[in-house]
């Protein structure tokens with residue numbers, strides 16, 4: 262049945278979107294309208310070495326291809342700093358051994374179709390502006406609240422990479438000059454308040470108890486049950502996000518700010534303090550409820566966005 266429908270659609274180009282995370286690879290065929298065609302293949306990453314990951318990527322792509330059409334291209338979202346001119350991964354927090362890796366040419370030598378590489382949060386930003394919570398809007402800023410805080414800027418329907426490819430590092434906006442030291446070396450970064458790691462750490466600091474295995478989701482459950490210290494963690498998270506978002510609105514005046522990542526699941530716990538803070542600090546706090554939205558594509562944003570960018574890479578207009 263599936264084979265027949267694939268054959269019928271042979272004239273429609275097919276592109277694979279792939280999200281490479283530190284613990285798993287997720288990939289699927291994505292249509293030119295940004296819809297997923299068929300299943301998502303999820304494969305665990307057990308060895309983060311370059312050779313092992315390359316082998317895993319190629320075998321995962323071949324597995325997906327075995328029950329689909331030959332793809333016109335593949336778009337891959339990868340965490341880390343990418344030199345876009347050479348499609349090299351300069352550095353990645355999830356793959357610390359990788360330094361200056363020409364990932365596109367390594368993959369293209371093993372696959373018979375073009376490969377497009379993009380930072381994962383940039384890809385998610387593109388996905389949200391293509392078919393997500395900012396569908397069709399020319400400007401959208403994305404904040405991904407995960408293990409860290411990633412960011413991406415879509416301006417005039419394209420990703421703004423900056424001169425060194427480092428634009429959109431929104432997790433490292435200073436929200437408190439006297440705040441905790443961040444992994445990047447700066448002090449008081451947004452990431453120290455709004456990441457899943459920060460939620461757990463800040464809760465343990467407030468309670469003075471070390472609780473191994475505690476997750477940000479657990480802290481969310483405690484807050485929903487009325488635990489005051491857990492609630493305070495999310496109020497502070499909302500305030501920190503509000504400070505950063507007010508700055509972003511003042512600088513870019515975008516049509517949409519999309520908030521995604523696992524911590525966005527605690528939306529109702531931090532939404533009010535976030536909006537209050539934005540209202541206090543934005544120069545023109547207009548249409549805020551329309552502008553600041555939760556991600557629609559959730560954990561598929563990066564995969565779908567990477568596919569959209571791959572369509573553009575091979576000359577298919579997506580929006």
Ligand SMILES: [Zn+2]
Pocket residue numbers: 432433443444445446447450452
């Ligand atoms: Zn930082």
